[in-house]
Amino acid sequence: RQPLSQASGVKVDINAVPEIGPFKRRPKNVILVSVESLSADYLGTYGNKENLTPYLDKLAKESLVFDRIFATGTRTVRGLDALSLGTPPIPGQAIVHRPDNEHLATVGEFLEAQNFHTFFIYGGYGVFDNMNAYFRGNDYHVIDRTDFDASTIQAENVWGVDDESLFNNSISQFDAVASSQKPFFAHIMTTSNHRPYTFPEGKIDLPQGNRAGAVKYTDYAIGQLIENAKTKPWFKDTLFIIVADHCSSAAGKTKLPVAKYHIPLFFYAPDMLPAGHYTRMASQIDITPTILDLLGAKGGHHFFGQTLFEKTETQIAPRAFISNYQELGYYKNDTLIVLSPKQKAEAYQVDAVTMESTPTSMNETLLNEAIAYYQTASRAFKMGALKESENLNP
Structure with missing residues (x-):
């Protein structure tokens, strides 16, 4: 593909030092958590009144919150395309499903070539939807539920292990890499907010077996991830990105009801990023070039998306x-x-x-x-x- 600077007609110096926007300094590491089916309208930050996400609503006050971000599709694989490859949803099957999808210009390929340790960590069986093959073929170190020691799993169902166990196993991996001083990028994909909506007992005040309980448990687990990470020496140099893969339902009065694609996006890095709100509309595909630019890595201008912190004079119109x-x-x-x-x-x-x-x-x-x-x-x-x-x- 052409660099965005050529394809869009916007003149961009692809050799310029990437922008870091409101950041005080560049992060060394990035942890991207794509949360299963987390519609924006489940969060109090986006107007929900049911108190389903008390931790995320608290975290929002310490994060850069993106008010108008839209998912590309209605399935996890579309979200994975967007968050790894930064492409619009191409007609037909998602790229994750397709043959000849290895060694693409993904976040993993770009960063691995620039001495980052890159992870894809999934709470379910990665053979599902061809995830393992796709991410391994694109230079991610793939870890799924089959790699977790049984003693580290609190609860599991056919869809995956509980999100706390997923996050705890992930942190063990980050500790090992950080001890070598090598920077890392990790994409974690959760499963608890998916049918059959089961999770460990005694964690929250809602019952299992329904969406509301699963959302609140996922929120609780994200809180445990962040609080655990705060105790680690690598925390202050790490940007946490929390986003949904897609919304919980796309049903509406029209074929593509826009509100049903509205997803949350938080950037949390309290040592380097002031809290606030980003009000400009953007797409899920804009996250990938933003990650590369914030890390100071090459490749950000070779995505269909554009970094969320592009200079005003070279910004493309919101879409x-x-x-x-x-x-x-x-x-x-x-x-x-x-x-x-x-x-x-x-x-x-x-x-x-x-x-x-x-x-x-x-x-x-x-x-x-x-x-x-x-x-x-x-x-x-x-x-x-x-x-x-x-x-x-x-």
Whole structure:
């Protein structure tokens, strides 16, 4: 693929020192926690009144909270594409599922080539959805539930181990790497907020077997992760990114209800990042280049997304990409373009506050942008232009 600077027409110096935005200094390590099915509307920070996320709501006051971030899809694999490869959701199957998906220009490939230890750690069986093969093929050190000692697991079900056990096993890995002084990047994928919604007894004040209890337990487990990490010597040099893979449901009155793609995103690094709110709209695919830029690593301009801290004069206009198993959406300027099979296209006006959509006349400029993004991403994968060898050097 071309660098974003070429593909978008925005003039960017790809050899410039990457921006760090509001950070006081660069993090040495990044821990990215992608939380299963954590819709923004479960969090008090985003308006929920049920007190399902007391720890995250407390953490929000110490974090940079992103107010308007949108997931690319409705399945975990779409979130994994976005958070590893930074691509819009290409038509058909997710790239994680596809053949010839090894050695792509992923966060793992870029960072491993620049002397980082890179992890993908999953609480379930990584053979599911081809996760193990995809991440191993892209230079991540893959760890899943089969690698956890039985004595370290508090509870488990068919979907995965409890999130606390996942996080505790992850921290053991980070301790080992940090003792060697090597920087690390870790992508942790949780499972507790998924059917059958079971978790260890005695942790929270809600019963098992339902979504509300699972959300509150996941919140509790994230709290245990952060509090445990605070005791570690590597904590002060580490950025924690907490984001959802997708929302819990995409059902709505329209094919692609925008509100059902609204996900939480926190950047937490109290020693180097002041708390606050980031109000500009952005996409899940913008997280990947941001990670590379914050770490001072090469490769950030070779993603379809753009770093969240790009200088004002070189920022692209805010936009988001959303999809389901058939439709592809392009959300920009309060307008949603929906591309459907058989070359069908529709346009909707989106209320900036409620995110409700109403049909409107087609905006040809936005339609052409939508088609260009999705066709370019699909063609780039098919033609091998997403391979690391095509992208690591300017």
